């Protein structure tokens with residue numbers, strides 16, 4: 476139903492902290508509420524409803540939430556409703572009403588995103604709503620509203636939750652057990668987003684490699700990749716997040732068979748030390764990880780790899796950290812999310828208190844890791860100079876609207892001059908300079924820019 480039919484023009488402001496799952500959920504919240512006459516706004520002054528989609532994975536997002544809710548006080552006083560969604564809402568639940576007494580109207584976890592219209596409807600009637608129960612596969616329905624905003628790429632969720640118990644991770648406590656979305660629904664969404672002009676699909680889930688394994692008759696993750704590649708118009712496929720333990724030969728084979736599968740993989744390793752990997756309950760060791768990397772490079776020689784690293788996990792010695800540094804040299808990660816270990820409430824690693832690493836050691840290790848990783852990244856970017864890369868043009872650059880920006884199959888960001896009509900197409904770009912986080916290039920000869 477349109478806004479006019481509702482006779483209202485309510486505005487919703489959604490602020491997102493955290494991972495791609497949260498970005499995806501925020502988009503779905505906006506899409507669902509649009510059916511009840513809400514339009515998205517970037518202006519808090521305009522907002523009738525303000526939702527902050529939170530993350531509990533690290534400490535900073537909690538601090539950010541505290542200051543965000545404080546800043547919302549004047550808006551609530553003028554009548555706007557304020558809600559907390561996401562992982563922190565799931566985990567802290569009713570405590571958030573106590574912590575932010577009189578400042579919050581609704582609290583709902585990730586499982587309740589599909590019900591956001593009902594929740595907001597109750598809030599509009601003056602109720603305070605808490606929705607943070609976990610829903611099982613008989614109750615949970617993946618949101619089917621399609622959101623693309625004219626972008627060249629779209630996320631498509633394939634699963635929710637996680638059955639692993641990595642000892643540092645709060646996700647199993649905030650997103651519940653793993654549920655795989657039926658492949659027919661996934662393919663329907665892929666077809667729908669491609670029909671809007673999307674060229675790149677990113678399949679998302681907490682542990683995509685275990686997709687379908689619990690459901691009799693469901694496709695495996697590798698089979699799903701082949702099916703997505705068959706959809707006309709899908710030119711690129713990415714996926715995240717992968718667990719190295721579950722990286723099967725069939726997925727590696729897909730890198731040989733499917734040109735749509737991009738030459739970049741985010742494969743979180745967390746540590747290069749077998750002792751730390753055991754304490755983290757990751758269920759692979761360094762050798763297995765390196766074997767997966769070897770197989771991937773065999774299948775796709777130009778593949779670039781990025782990873783997640785935790786430094787200072789309880790009990791990490793200098794020798795353990797050196798194992799992480801040597802793994803970095805062995806793999807040469809071209810991107811990395813690296814953090815100091817931060818204890819999260821409700822995680823098993825809290826019981827490892829006896830062997831905490833000092834803040835100073837953590838900081839020194841993180842600085843060393845990041846410095847070396849960045850050097851490798853720069854070396855890799857310099858090595859691209861003179862090459863011509865196929866670039867999916869995403870839009871104008873953030874820094875200069877006259878310049879276009881896009882990504883190579885290897886996930887390198889490239890800025891180059893060109894007409895805006897190229898947005899959403901894949902064009903060859905010759906790399907002129909490599910910088911720390913991006914490349915600069917020019918359209919390769921032969922691209923028709925006359926349109």
Ligand code: SF4
Nearest residue numbers: 637639641644646681
């Ligand atoms: S695989 Fe481990 S780190 Fe990833 S979401 Fe599951 S428990 Fe967390």
